[in-house]
Amino acid sequence: MIRVLLADDEVIVRAGVKAILAATPDIEVVAEAGDGHEALELARVHRPDVALLDVRMPVLDGLAAAAEFRRAAPDVAVVMLTTFAEDEYIAAALDSGASGFLLKSGDPYELMAAVRAVHGGAAFLSPEAARRVISLLNGGVMTRQAAARERIAALTAREREVLALVGTGLSNAEIGERLFLVEGTVKVYVSTMLSRLGLKNRVQAAVLAYQAGLVEE
Structure with missing residues (x-):
């Protein structure tokens, strides 16, 4: 419940x-x-x-x-x-x-x-x-794509995969199914990714994923 x-x-x-x-x-x-x-x-x-x-x-x-x-x-x-x-x-x-x-x-x-x-x-x-x-995003009010891509450059390939799936609105369990990872591992990836990027939550991560072109509109 x-x-x-x-x-x-x-x-x-x-x-x-x-x-x-x-x-x-x-x-x-x-x-x-x-x-x-x-x-x-x-x-x-x-x-x-x-x-x-x-x-x-x-x-x-x-x-x-x-x-x-x-x-x-x-x-x-x-x-x-x-x-x-x-x-x-x-x-x-x-x-x-x-x-x-x-x-x-x-x-x-x-x-x-x-x-x-x-x-x-x-x-x-x-x-x-x-x-x-x-x-x-399209109007350039938020961070432009080039700056967003530079921002995520420090992420590992797996962290970028997780970021892209967060951008599509998937839960940790759903991301785990896509990437063949246990939910606990995904949770660690998400937490680490948010910390490294200085993001407060998954909504901000989703916005960044769109900005960087990881998720198609």
């Missing part, structure tokens, strides 16, 4: 998201919060696997809360929920250490898929967010 903490200052939104997740046999909402500070306090008590955080909340917004989760509860995978698709929110979510980014207007299936993906160690961007990231 995947234990989820849900944080949103709009009660109706929380009720809707909870209803969607309650319809799945493998996901349980164990706590609800109205702001980021409360979410952090409840996380210490309920120890969720995944935290769904609204970007805009009082007291402590979702982006600040996500950064605090990364420091205080690194085992909790964070997915950002928002009604906004502006580039600054997507970029800030990536920088905050979030493993996923969803629009509230998206398909309910995306919500369930995101929870399962980040719980499995993968990253998840909604289609709209993914399009914006790719647009930024």
Whole structure:
């Protein structure tokens, strides 16, 4: 069972998201919060696997809360929920250490898929967010391909293979199946790769994989 903490200052939104997740046999909402500070306090008590955080909340917004989760509860995978698709929110979510980014207007299936993906160690961007990231890459706002390729040059061939598969959104178990490695070995490769590249999470690794041309659009 995947234990989820849900944080949103709009009660109706929380009720809707909870209803969607309650319809799945493998996901349980164990706590609800109205702001980021409360979410952090409840996380210490309920120890969720995944935290769904609204970007805009009082007291402590979702982006600040996500950064605090990364420091205080690194085992909790964070997915950002928002009604906004502006580039600054997507970029800030990536920088905050979030493993996923969803629009509230998206398909309910995306919500369930995101929870399962980040719980499995993968990253998840909604289609709209993914399009914006790719647009930024193509527009040269983020690091250009040449710089990205130079950045990954220090990786071993196997680490580059792992990075490419992380870029496609595969979990550690799925990468292991592709490369004929045990899941624990893949986890070590991913951890080492993130550390060597100075990346905070798999979402940033996926972005770099696209920038370096390891994953086709």
